[in-house]
Amino acid sequence: MRTFLSKSCFLLCFLAPVFAFAQTNEGKTFWCGFMEHRDVNQNTKVVMITSKQSTSGTVSMPLNGWSQAFTVAANGVNLITLPSNAETIGSENITSTGIQVNAIDPVSVYIHQYFSMRSEASVVLPNSSIGDEYFVMTYEGVERSGTVFPSEFLIVATQDETTVDITVSDRTKLGKQAGTTFSVTLDQGQTYQVQAMSGNGDLTGSYVKGDKDFSLFAGNKWTQVPKSCEARDNLLEQMYPLATWGKLFVTVPNDKVNYDVFRILAAEDNTVIQVQGTSNSSSYTLNRGQFTEYQSSQASYITSNKAIMIAQFNVGANCNGHTLGDPSMVILNTVEQTRDTVTLYSSSFQNITENYINVIAQTVDIDNILFDGNRLGDMGITTGTVGPNDEFAFARVTVSSGAHTIISQGCGVIATAYGYGNVESYAYSGGASFNEINANPIPEGGCLNDTISFDIGLEPPRFEFAWDLGDGTKTTQGKFEHIYNSLGAYPVQLILTDNCLLKTDTLYRDLLVSLRQAVDASELIEVCQDESIQLSATDLAGARYEWQGPLDYYSEEQFPNLQGVQPGMSGDYAVIGIVSGCATFPAYTPVEVYPTPLPDLGPDTLFCSRDFVFELDPGDFNSYRWQDNANGETYAVRFEGNYSVTVTSDFGCINSDEVSLVEQCPTKIYVPNIFSPNDDNINDTFGPFATDVISMQFQVYDRWGNLVFESYDETNHWNGEWNNKLAPNGVYVWFVQLEGYLKDGSVFSQKKTGSVTLVR
Numbered sequence: 082m083r084t085f086l087s088k089s090c091f092l093l094c095f096l097a098p099v100f101a102f103a104q105t106n107e108g109k110t111f112w113c114g115f116m117e118h119r120d121v122n123q124n125t126k127v128v129m130i131t132s133k134q135s136t137s138g139t140v141s142m143p144l145n146g147w148s149q150a151f152t153v154a155a156n157g158v159n160l161i162t163l164p165s166n167a168e169t170i171g172s173e174n175i176t177s178t179g180i181q182v183n184a185i186d187p188v189s190v191y192i193h194q195y196f197s198m199r200s201e202a203s204v205v206l207p208n209s210s211i212g213d214e215y216f217v218m219t220y221e222g223v224e225r226s227g228t229v230f231p232s233e234f235l236i237v238a239t240q241d242e243t244t245v246d247i248t249v250s251d252r253t254k255l256g257k258q259a260g261t262t263f264s265v266t267l268d269q270g271q272t273y274q275v276q277a278m279s280g281n282g283d284l285t286g287s288y289v290k291g292d293k294d295f296s297l298f299a300g301n302k303w304t305q306v307p308k309s310c311e312a313r314d315n316l317l318e319q320m321y322p323l324a325t326w327g328k329l330f331v332t333v334p335n336d337k338v339n340y341d342v343f344r345i346l347a348a349e350d351n352t353v354i355q356v357q358g359t360s361n362s363s364s365y366t367l368n369r370g371q372f373t374e375y376q377s378s379q380a381s382y383i384t385s386n387k388a389i390m391i392a393q394f395n396v397g398a399n400c401n402g403h404t405l406g407d408p409s410m411v412i413l414n415t416v417e418q419t420r421d422t423v424t425l426y427s428s429s430f431q432n433i434t435e436n437y438i439n440v441i442a443q444t445v446d447i448d449n450i451l452f453d454g455n456r457l458g459d460m461g462i463t464t465g466t467v468g469p470n471d472e473f474a475f476a477r478v479t480v481s482s483g484a485h486t487i488i489s490q491g492c493g494v495i496a497t498a499y500g501y502g503n504v505e506s507y508a509y510s511g512g513a514s515f516n517e518i519n520a521n522p523i524p525e526g527g528c529l530n531d532t533i534s535f536d537i538g539l540e541p542p543r544f545e546f547a548w549d550l551g552d553g554t555k556t557t558q559g560k561f562e563h564i565y566n567s568l569g570a571y572p573v574q575l576i577l578t579d580n581c582l583l584k585t586d587t588l589y590r591d592l593l594v595s596l597r598q599a600v601d602a603s604e605l606i607e608v609c610q611d612e613s614i615q616l617s618a619t620d621l622a623g624a625r626y627e628w629q630g631p632l633d634y635y636s637e638e639q640f641p642n643l644q645g646v647q648p649g650m651s652g653d654y655a656v657i658g659i660v661s662g663c664a665t666f667p668a669y670t671p672v673e674v675y676p677t678p679l680p681d682l683g684p685d686t687l688f689c690s691r692d693f694v695f696e697l698d699p700g701d702f703n704s705y706r707w708q709d710n711a712n713g714e715t716y717a718v719r720f721e722g723n724y725s726v727t728v729t730s731d732f733g734c735i736n737s738d739e740v741s742l743v744e745q746c747p748t749k750i751y752v753p754n755i756f757s758p759n760d761d762n763i764n765d766t767f768g769p770f771a772t773d774v775i776s777m778q779f780q781v782y783d784r785w786g787n788l789v790f791e792s793y794d795e796t797n798h799w800n801g802e803w804n805n806k807l808a809p810n811g812v813y814v815w816f817v818q819l820e821g822y823l824k825d826g827s828v829f830s831q832k833k834t835g836s837v838t839l840v841r
Contacts, residue, residue: 088441102319106420106515108207109138111182111190112296114272115168115235117502118315119230119303122170124196128164128182130203131156131189131424131484138184142167142269144177151686156557158426158484163785168199169235172254172276179237179270189423191509194317195430200316200502202428202509203298203799208239210515211294212322216370217250217287217348218412219299219394220306220316225282230313231276232284234320236266240635242644243293245273249309250286250370252278267295286346286370292637305397306342306408307376312397314407314505315807323348324517326388327415328800329582333439335499335508336477339402340378342394347371352387359467380467388519395499395506401536405435405501409508416441416473417582418513419493422486425511427498429482433507436500438485440476446491447474453485455625472583487511492543492581526593526662527565533592533662551592565594580784593661600624602668608646609734610677615642621658630654630672647675674733678702680725682740687826689746690719691772699738702728709794715803718742748773748821748829755838758801767815767837768798775828781837782814789813801839813837 118124118802128140132153140161141148152832153159169178182190182205190205190211222231236245254276257263265273277284288678300316326348334341344352347367354365358379363374367389383391395401395409419442427436440457442450442467448458457464457476457827464476480702496511522537535548539559548556550563551571565571569593577583603617618626618639628636629653634643643650651674655667680699695718699705707716708725716724725739749772756767769779774795779797781790790799801808819831 096479104206104208104511106210107187107585108187108209109184109187110208111205112208112237112239112270112388113180113190113192113319113785114184114296114298115163115180115192115194116177116233116235116300116317116502117170117198117302118194120196122165122168124168124194124199125165125430127193127430128161128163128180129191129193129426129599130159130161130182130184130534131191131426132184132186133422133424134186136184136186136188138182138188139275141181141183141269142179143181144179148267156424156484156486159423160426164705166666169272170273171792172233173257174273175265175267176836177270178273180270181270187336191426192317193428193507194315195505195507196503198407198432198502199303199315200430200433200505200507201300202507203318204355204510206296206319206515207322208294208417210322210325211239211296212507213294215297215320215608216323216346216348217284217297217299217320218288218318218344218390219283219285220301220304220394220410221283221831222277222280222301223313223441229278229280230301230303230375231278231280232282232301232304233274233276234284234287234289234297236267236273236289237296237298238269238271239295240293241268242636243267243291243295245289245291245295247275247596248288249284251282251284254278269471273650285372288370300410304408306394307396307400310397310400311397312339312407312504314397314409316410317511318392318410318412319411321390321515321789323388325418325515326390326519326544327417328385328388329416330383330413331416331441331473331475332377332383332391332393332413333441333475333477334378334380335393335439336479337403337439337501340376340395340396342374342376342396344372344374344392344394345383345756346389346390347618347704348389348580349387351579352385352389354383354385354389357382357469359465364808381464382468383727384471393508395508397450398501398504398837403501404620405503406506407502407504409499410593411499411508411510412512412692413497414495414510416495417518417579418515419489419495419513419581420511421490421493422488423494423511424484424486425496425498426484427480427482428500428507432502432505433482433500434502436480436482438480438487439497439499440478440487441495442474442489443492444471444474444775446489447476447819449491450494451488452478455475483507492822508534521588521590523588523590524592524662525590526595528593528597528663529568530564530566532562532564533664534562537575537583543579543581545578545580553760556804566783568594568596570594593663595661596662597663598658598660598665600656600668602670605671607673607675607732609675609732610647611643611645613644613674615627615640616654618656618658618668621660624658625661626656626658628654628656633757646672648676650674675730675734677734678728678730678736680726680728680736680738682724682738684803687743688718688721690744691746695742697724697726697727697740699728703731704729719743745822746773746824747824748819749815749835750774750819750821752815752817752833752835757840759841766798767839768792769795769817771795773822775822777820778818780816783808784812784814801841807841808839810839810841813839
């Protein structure tokens with residue numbers, strides 16, 4: 082049956098441009114994956130789920146048929162262990178190891194991967210907070226005894242037909258050179274892992290861009306940090322979308338260690354970075370995809386003129402001045418993206434014996450933060466400050482294993498959980514708001530006399546808004562609608578003030594109000610199952626396009642291509658063109674996908690032409706073409722061999738089937754009870770009449786038990802003589818031992834005996 086979109090619903094969905102600005106690591110749907118671990122197929126993979134409210138849901142691997150339900154109490158944690166095949170193994174091949182978390186209410190999700198002396202964890206971002214553009218942060222791999230333990234990253238597709246362009250910064254395991262760009266197309270739940278070729282390889286700075294949002298994880302199978310330190314562990318972190326990177330960070334050294342290793346990665350050329358520690362400062366200038374690495378034992382205040390990503394690495398116990406720990410990695414959150422509540426799970430997995438949580442907040446808020454229900458200022462914990470005016474404060478809290486909840490009633494909090502064992506460690510971020518702070522929230526435009534929605538997703542009192550809509554209208558609302566009644570480009574200005582960071586940004590855009598144009602789409606498309614189709618929309622200058630169709634189909638291409646179509650994809654595909662924010666009325670392309678005919682000649686089998694005519698019948702179709710170009714509905718088989726038929730359905734769809742036939746009749750045997758060897762050519766010899774015999778022994782005995790005849794050939798019969806003389810009339814006993822075929826072609830053995838009368 083064909084399916085149709087509601088034209089009115091489709092129109093309403095697209096004619097009111099809305100800018101989604103607020104993001105978080107809380108959500109209802111998540112996709113994640115586990116990279117290849119040092120201990121392949123032996124490591125434990127855990128999904129950790131927390132929530133501000135009691136809720137439930139499922140964790141599943143949809144492409145592997147595995148699923149497990151969960152419930153989680155408010156501010157609690159539920160741990161779900163994944164099957165061993167959740168680990169992605171190998172490089173540069175499409176796999177099916179994507180893991181989906183679905184919850185009824187918003188939850189936060191973290192993953193932990195560990196095995197004997199090797200442990201690491203990561204925050205997981207919900208679908209609402211991932212993006213389509215990333216840079217990779219990892220670390221140089223190692224090689225031991227000829228085995229490479231590589232730098233690696235993992236793409237997890239969250240939508241069908243996601244095409245991802247990958248530019249690698251180092252040679253890959255399958256030989257792609259540094260700087261090479263290649264593409265891969267993935268369906269929802271499919272994964273694609275890339276590993277460096279050598280132990281010296283480092284995929285940091287690789288650029289990954291998709292035509293749809295996807296999740297990206299990076300790290301190492303097993304490595305040492307810094308390179309000079311002989312202490313190794315696996316690394317695992319989810320990468321943050323480029324749009325959520327920040328320009329203001331506070332770094333806190335981990336507790337008990339002498340120093341940590343930091344890497345800063347730039348997304349644009351001429352990125353200038355200032356690192357101000359408590360006793361010294363430094364500056365760096367990086368270009369797109371470049372990074373710098375340094376060691377620090379001080380809390381630092383880091384600013385940049387363009388968005389950056391920062392990773393903090395724990396150092397192994399051999400080198401960190403502490404008796405415990407191994408390398409771990411965490412992507413730091415910018416202090417521009419704080420949260421009011423964070424619940425983390427401090428792990429005791431894999432012999433972790435010390436757990437800590439680093440807390441960062443505004444200095445004026447730090448003492449009033451609630452840590453497991455207690456004011457941080459009442460817990461006797463030493464705090465420090467950092468920043469030009471000591472704007473930020475931090476605390477390093479020693480905690481027991483289990484769930485911990487941190488609540489800020491001020492300007493928010495950032496928290497990082499980490500822990501040490503004898504020769505293992507883990508670290509992961511407690512999450513952040515993940516607002517697209519690098520994007521302009523002003524709509525690009527709209528249609529004349531249509532409602533345009535303005536919504537950047539930020540809330541007062543932390544944020545204040547001062548809008549000038551370019552037509553004389555001013556407002557201080559964060560979310561509102563507006564109609565322009567004249568054509569033209571309106572110079573819209575937004576003054577956005579962050580009262581927590583005491584920071585004001587002024588954003589501009591010429592919002593174009595235009596007349597709605599028309600777009601046409603391709604006519605009816607009729608195809609057979611598994612074929613490809615290409616939708617088509619007419620050219621509109623400066624337009625971007627959006628298609629919707631059956632089975633939640635969506636595309637932003639003008640000429641999208643659908644591969645391997647199925648009957649369930651039949652229906653109307655609607656397209657709009659959007660020119661400077663003004664959407665056309667939708668145009669529709671009906672698509673009819675006809676099912677593939679399924680001729681069935683049955684399984685390869687035996688037949689016997691001596692008993693009846695064996696006919697092949699593939700089913701009821703419009704036309705037939707057999708292997709010898711016969712065109713009948715059935716085919717009479719006379720000889721063994723290979724037979725095939727190609728059929729055509731009423732809709733012109735074609736398919737074939739073939740079968741191999743072997744002629745094998747069941748064995749038959751008949752032994753008469755009288756014969757007369759008198760040369761009248763009637764019953765002159767005696768023996769079994771047998772067909773389709775494998776082997777046979779035939780013997781005839783006289784009444785005294787003498788063997789008078791023996792044959793191993795069913796065609797060789799007794800002529801009535803014994804020792805070259807005529808045997809006397811009388812009764813003789815015969816015996817046959819036979820090996821032959823049953824009707825199903827199986828072999829049987831049989832012994833038979835009887836008597837025969839010789840009459841001359």
